[in-house]
Amino acid sequence: MKELHTGHLFWPTTLEQHRTYPALTEGIKVQAAVIGGGMSGSICAYLLTQSGISTAILERNTIAGGSTSANTGLLQFSNDVMLCDLIDQIGTQDAVQFYSACVKGVQEIGEIAGKLSIDSHFLPRSSLYYASTEQELPKLRKEYEALRQNDFDVSFWEPDTISKHFPFRRPGAIITNGDAEINPFRFVHGVAIAAAAEGAHIYEDTDVVSHERTDDGKHHLKTASGHEIEADNVIYAIGYEPEELRGKLIKPILNRSFAAVTAVQDKDKLMHWHEQMFIWETARPYLYMRTTMEGRVIIGGLDEEIEHPIDGERERSKRINKLYDKLTAHFPMLDVPFEYEWSATFGESRDNLPFIGEDPAIPGVYYCLGYGGNGSVYSMIASHIIRDLIIVGSHPLADIVGLSRPTL
DSSP states (O other): OOEEEEEESGGGOOOEEEEOOOOOOSSEEEEEEEEESSSSHHHHHHHHHTTTOOEEOOOOOOOTOGGGGOHHHHHHHSSSSSSSHHHHHOOOHHHHHHHHHHHHHHHHHHHHHOOOOOOOEEEEEEEEEEEEEEHHHHHHHHHHHHHTTTSSSSEOOOHHHHHHHHSOOOOOOEEEEEEOOHHHHHHHHHHHHHHHEEOOOESSOEEEEEEEEEEEEEEEEEETSSSSEEEEEEOOOOOSSSTSSSSSSOOOOEEEEEEEOOOOOOHHHHSSGGGEEEEEEESSSOOOOEEEETTOOOEEEEESOSSSSSHHHHHHHHHHHHHHHHHHOOOTTOOHHHHEEEEEEEEEEETSSSSEEEOSSTTTTEEEEOOOHHHHHHHHHHHHHHHHHHHTTTTTTTHHHHHTTTTT
């Protein structure tokens, strides 16, 4: 089993008492079997059951226990690939349609969050996306024009405006409106409860070890304990886990990233953080910063081109110390040390778009793989696409993010 994170995670501490689910102990038949109980799997199961499709979530460990626990909790419509670059890559119409779907995805997560029995700390936010150097300013202005011309809710801040609102100065920044923050651990557990209430069957400690499709089109999954699931459709929502059960996909680029969370800050100190905006930059790998509802600061980045998280605390601490220096360089008044820190696997696709859709070679097998810094929003988009592909056989975004797209 792939180790997805090491260190001291923050999100699980925010919901220490949560619902658990039994392991599968008998054979079952469902219309849709969702493999994976993280952000993608839980939302997908929720929408499928709402649409009247009998669904089971099969999670090898625990709900929200994988990448969800190391999720940034940032929901943004801007992506790792700028809109202006995506336009060059796939054309204006498709690029704008994809970005618009991300705007809608943030809104839809908020709508779901508002219905859950667990408060997932969803809060609308704006983002400050600044040029890390003067050399990167022209590209940032180009991105601003692409967003503005296509009616996205953005503005541009000059250096004086940035320094008026923050204790740092940068060459320029795009302000994007329509983003949001969330507690991913609480959200996924809330969605799982809602999906179960709609009729979804949820199984933890249920490891699927084989998958066969018979001549009648049925899919037969077998667990490590020997129990069988018969399904009309199978959705793989297993993120960065091993590839042994999938078709011949183009594998993602797996890196490792780092994150840390401070103690609760004094409110007077956070007054220097204008509107609690998200902060990120044009440099790659980029740095990001956000606050939490209770007044903590989350900072992350320093991605490295190594797949496995750092095991040794000493080596991990060297990176975390760099994050602390970055934080205090932006906000010198924040002097409270970190209480949580971790290293986690982070995946990106080769064309900066998620893998969503039906396997080109295996009918009835779907992939819900939201690779990239915008993975939570991709999960929302993927759930709609897969539901529509199963029910009506099409979706407007299917060709853009599908597994047969030309950019792969």
